[in-house]
Amino acid sequence: MSHTFLLEVGLEEIPAHVVTPSVQQLKERVAAFLKEQRLEFEKIATFSTPRRLAIKITGVADKQKDVEEEAKGPAKKIAVGKDGNWSKAAIGFSRGQGMQPDDIFFKELKGTEYAYVKKFIAGKTAAEILTGIKDAVTSMIFPTMMRWGNNDFKYVRPIRWLVALLDEQIVPFSILNVQTDRVTQGHRFWGTQIELKNAADYPQALLAQHVIADATERKKMIEQQIKKLAQQNHWKIVVDPSLLEEVNNLVEFPTVFAGNFAEKYLDIPDEVLITSMKDHQRFFYVLDQADKLLPHFVSVRNGDGEHLEKVIAGNEKVLTARLEDAAFFYHEDQQKTIADYVDRLKKVMFHDKIGTVYEKMQRVQSLSKLLAASLDEENKLTEAEERALDRAAEIYKFDLVTGMVGEFSELQGVMGEKYALLMGESPAVATAIREHYLPNSSNGELPESKVGALLAIADKIDSIGAFFAAGIIPTGSNDPYALRRQALGIVRIARTRNWAFSAVSLQKMIEQNYQNAPELYSNIKPTKNAAEAVSFIVERLKKLLGEHEFSFDIIETVSGVETNSFVKMSQSAKILKKHQADADFKENIEALTRVLRLAKKASSDKLERVEPSLFENQAEKDLFEAVSQIEGKDSSLEQLYAALSSLRPLIDNYFDETMVMVDDERVRANRLTQLLSIASLTREFGALDKLNVK
Amino acid sequence: MSEKLSLQDIILTLQHFWSKQGCMLMQAYDTEKGAGTMSPYTFLRAIGPEPWNAAYVEPSRRPADGRYGENPNRLYQHHQFQVIMKPSPANIQDLYLDSLRALGIDPSEHDIRFVEDNWENPSMGCAGVGWEVWLDGMEITQFTYFQQVGGLEVKPVASEVTYGLERLSSYIQDVNSVFDLEWAAGVKYGDIFGEPEYEHSKYSFEESNQDMLFKLFDTFETEAKKQIKNGLVHPAYDYVLKCSHTFNLLDARGAVSVTERAGYLARIRNMAKSIAKVFVAERKKLGFPLLKDEELRNKLLKEDK
Numbered sequence: 001m002s003h004t005f006l007l008e009v010g011l012e013e014i015p016a017h018v019v020t021p022s023v024q025q026l027k028e029r030v031a032a033f034l035k036e037q038r039l040e041f042e043k044i045a046t047f048s049t050p051r052r053l054a055i056k057i058t059g060v061a062d063k064q065k066d067v068e069e070e071a072k073g074p075a076k077k078i079a080v081g082k083d084g085n086w087s088k089a090a091i092g093f094s095r096g097q098g099m100q101p102d103d104i105f106f107k108e109l110k111g112t113e114y115a116y117v118k119k120f121i122a123g124k125t126a127a128e129i130l131t132g133i134k135d136a137v138t139s140m141i142f143p144t145m146m147r148w149g150n151n152d153f154k155y156v157r158p159i160r161w162l163v164a165l166l167d168e169q170i171v172p173f174s175i176l177n178v179q180t181d182r183v184t185q186g187h188r189f190w191g192t193q194i195e196l197k198n199a200a201d202y203p204q205a206l207l208a209q210h211v212i213a214d215a216t217e218r219k220k221m222i223e224q225q226i227k228k229l230a231q232q233n234h235w236k237i238v239v240d241p242s243l244l245e246e247v248n249n250l251v252e253f254p255t256v257f258a259g260n261f262a263e264k265y266l267d268i269p270d271e272v273l274i275t276s277m278k279d280h281q282r283f284f285y286v287l288d289q290a291d292k293l294l295p296h297f298v299s300v301r302n303g304d305g306e307h308l309e310k311v312i313a314g315n316e317k318v319l320t321a322r323l324e325d326a327a328f329f330y331h332e333d334q335q336k337t338i339a340d341y342v343d344r345l346k347k348v349m350f351h352d353k354i355g356t357v358y359e360k361m362q363r364v365q366s367l368s369k370l371l372a373a374s375l376d377e378e379n380k381l382t383e384a385e386e387r388a389l390d391r392a393a394e395i396y397k398f399d400l401v402t403g404m405v406g407e408f409s410e411l412q413g414v415m416g417e418k419y420a421l422l423m424g425e426s427p428a429v430a431t432a433i434r435e436h437y438l439p440n441s442s443n444g445e446l447p448e449s450k451v452g453a454l455l456a457i458a459d460k461i462d463s464i465g466a467f468f469a470a471g472i473i474p475t476g477s478n479d480p481y482a483l484r485r486q487a488l489g490i491v492r493i494a495r496t497r498n499w500a501f502s503a504v505s506l507q508k509m510i511e512q513n514y515q516n517a518p519e520l521y522s523n524i525k526p527t528k529n530a531a532e533a534v535s536f537i538v539e540r541l542k543k544l545l546g547e548h549e550f551s552f553d554i555i556e557t558v559s560g561v562e563t564n565s566f567v568k569m570s571q572s573a574k575i576l577k578k579h580q581a582d583a584d585f586k587e588n589i590e591a592l593t594r595v596l597r598l599a600k601k602a603s604s605d606k607l608e609r610v611e612p613s614l615f616e617n618q619a620e621k622d623l624f625e626a627v628s629q630i631e632g633k634d635s636s637l638e639q640l641y642a643a644l645s646s647l648r649p650l651i652d653n654y655f656d657e658t659m660v661m662v663d664d665e666r667v668r669a670n671r672l673t674q675l676l677s678i679a680s681l682t683r684e685f686g687a688l689d690k691l692n693v694k
Numbered sequence: 695m696s697e698k699l700s701l702q703d704i705i706l707t708l709q710h711f712w713s714k715q716g717c718m719l720m721q722a723y724d725t726e727k728g729a730g731t732m733s734p735y736t737f738l739r740a741i742g743p744e745p746w747n748a749a750y751v752e753p754s755r756r757p758a759d760g761r762y763g764e765n766p767n768r769l770y771q772h773h774q775f776q777v778i779m780k781p782s783p784a785n786i787q788d789l790y791l792d793s794l795r796a797l798g799i800d801p802s803e804h805d806i807r808f809v810e811d812n813w814e815n816p817s818m819g820c821a822g823v824g825w826e827v828w829l830d831g832m833e834i835t836q837f838t839y840f841q842q843v844g845g846l847e848v849k850p851v852a853s854e855v856t857y858g859l860e861r862l863s864s865y866i867q868d869v870n871s872v873f874d875l876e877w878a879a880g881v882k883y884g885d886i887f888g889e890p891e892y893e894h895s896k897y898s899f900e901e902s903n904q905d906m907l908f909k910l911f912d913t914f915e916t917e918a919k920k921q922i923k924n925g926l927v928h929p930a931y932d933y934v935l936k937c938s939h940t941f942n943l944l945d946a947r948g949a950v951s952v953t954e955r956a957g958y959l960a961r962i963r964n965m966a967k968s969i970a971k972v973f974v975a976e977r978k979k980l981g982f983p984l985l986k987d988e989e990l991r992n993k994l995l996k997e998d999k
Binding site: 148 | 839
């Protein structure tokens, strides 16, 4: 017969974001425990609310599986005495296993016979085993752990009750002074404590106590109620999945309700209203059919529909107070000018070891000019864009010292754009101010405007350069200033826009900027840790390529030349991957890497250019002409790959006919120079000798 | 509720309720401070092995929050009702909810939630785990299990319940501005605190003598350190509180740069940490008199640190 086991850990309110991962963790620990204990079961179901983590296991076996195992003892010649009787060793062995010598049998192992006994271990009952589940509960790990009362034990929040039932029987164990029982708690205000007769009664028995223990079901209830409300009112209610998840873990019994705020607050920018509702009050916001924000909000009460009007009135009052504050800041902030704010940034530190935000803006202003100037013809900025970039870079952090961003820090950039427009800046400047923060997550959207994209790169590369120069370098998971995310942002923007920036060229521009205006780098010297900064950025491209399923050796190859642009590295990876399956790929690459290996030997003994008068055979002439043709053409990377591949017979022939490292210094230097010119062409693809062609 | 409780009724109700739960009713401590936690009745008494159950109203000064009495919810000085129970009772959440019932707030008629909010006061070396309590979306209470105070592990753990009296009263009396609250029959909050709010804001933001404040900070710090050496915990702690308030005045004035700020906070923290250690040592010399468990007391007194 199979059984049902219920374990419920009753807690003071668990942080909402911890509930779901915790019950999953409990499930995994319990499953591992049962496996280790050889206790079979069919299924583990999870239940969770802010006050409880529970699992119900169905199809639990009566007892552990019995085990029969062989235990190996001494060799036969030791186990059996000369007289044919059991030796002391054999008697000792069998006794040690809880058996008699007559239980011994012999089996061969690697040519020698040994004494063995068969041991039978009877499985313990499920009830016995399950008391050990305590360890699965106490060994749980949470993001924040606490102590309470007189205890040293740490947990997510204080444990207040424990239910452990195997069918109708309590499985006895205790944690601190809490003893397992059949008593569970209903809703704090809408239920009472109840006795569970049987594990199978869970979670239905809690329904009458206003607890929906099944988190998925609870979430569905919320979604359905929201949908109904939206239909009744012809609203669009925006249900952000992470907000829904959080709200779901703040309630044990959900009742969705709507409230209103005064229409006059709709003058405040939508982003401010939405932040107030969503982030501060955990409300859902409401749109009309044309996606215009409406003066309503939707929230979820932890309880029934009774006295809902009081709850609505209270929530409306709180939101109104917040919006009143926001309206105040929105009005007050507009009484000052951008120049006032920029001036105040002289007193705001970007980082103690680096300098003020004002200095940063000044660095970025001149740096962004260098970046723009380095763009090739087809990407060049128009004059209007140049002016917008210059102005945006001059002021782009001004909103940090506005009252609104002081109160709603998550609106940095967003308010910058709004205020810039209100204060007479051009749309291009305003947009760039908002967009310079993008991308704000590893897959986040990129700046749409060219000016915004350039400002974003300038701001990010300045931060990376400055932190590295100040010796503040990310290690392991420790990256408090999100420099990895910023480096990835640079790479993504450059790739998407087909801008030919490389990690080295960006670093060079920082150093150029430093030379032009050393006073902007009062606390740091950007040449310090420069190589580390370059590799740090290239590392992000490598990670990105890895996510696109390029093989390790291709990634190492293309990133092996740090002066190549991110765009070129990416193209090279694609081309190499594409040709990897070609029949002649191996030979072509081997021919080229042979050149690379020899070319490395050329240190000082090389010539200005290859000197045909020093050639001694036809193979040299042929290779020279072919290489010169490639060098003379402005070809795409794909064409270059084809051209370099076509060199293979010439290279093979060259090495058959030509000894490179000859005694004659001039001839040797000439040949090495020839090889170097090929090597230099291959460097467009990276370090080809890192390709795995075995 | 037929008749709305005045603010002083609310205080009386809470005092009555918590005294019945075994809390001593203390009086507000007479040195300026930013929060009820900084009263020696919490900061010092949370440390060490002795039990401690106390409740009191604490006027709390936050110069940077002053708004010249013009903002309906922001104040230079507000009032906290502070409850500290050590060790934390197993039913502390239920006690708290009963205190709301005593104030006429029936939880089943509202939406009450415990929303994660872990509390930290780095300048005093304090950290705790807990919630802010929401009443129909309004934060009315901070609820904390102290884990660390003055850089020392809190053992046993103390539970702290801090009601924001103005917020709670605004809700109970249903007013939109704290200045409209009724403190006692016929006397409004604004009648009592309107003028000081304006004057303190004016002083903190415009008129304070910065040179004097910088000098005072140094003077108070020197004295605090000296008295820490003398083992005079309470006078030393008074001067740390004065340092903290002086710093807050300078900060409100914008006189402290971001870089210097971290330095000042570290100076206060270091003193708070030293005092915490000396306090435990002094209580030990006295034999931890509040500890009634003789066996535990003797064991702790024999311990070597």
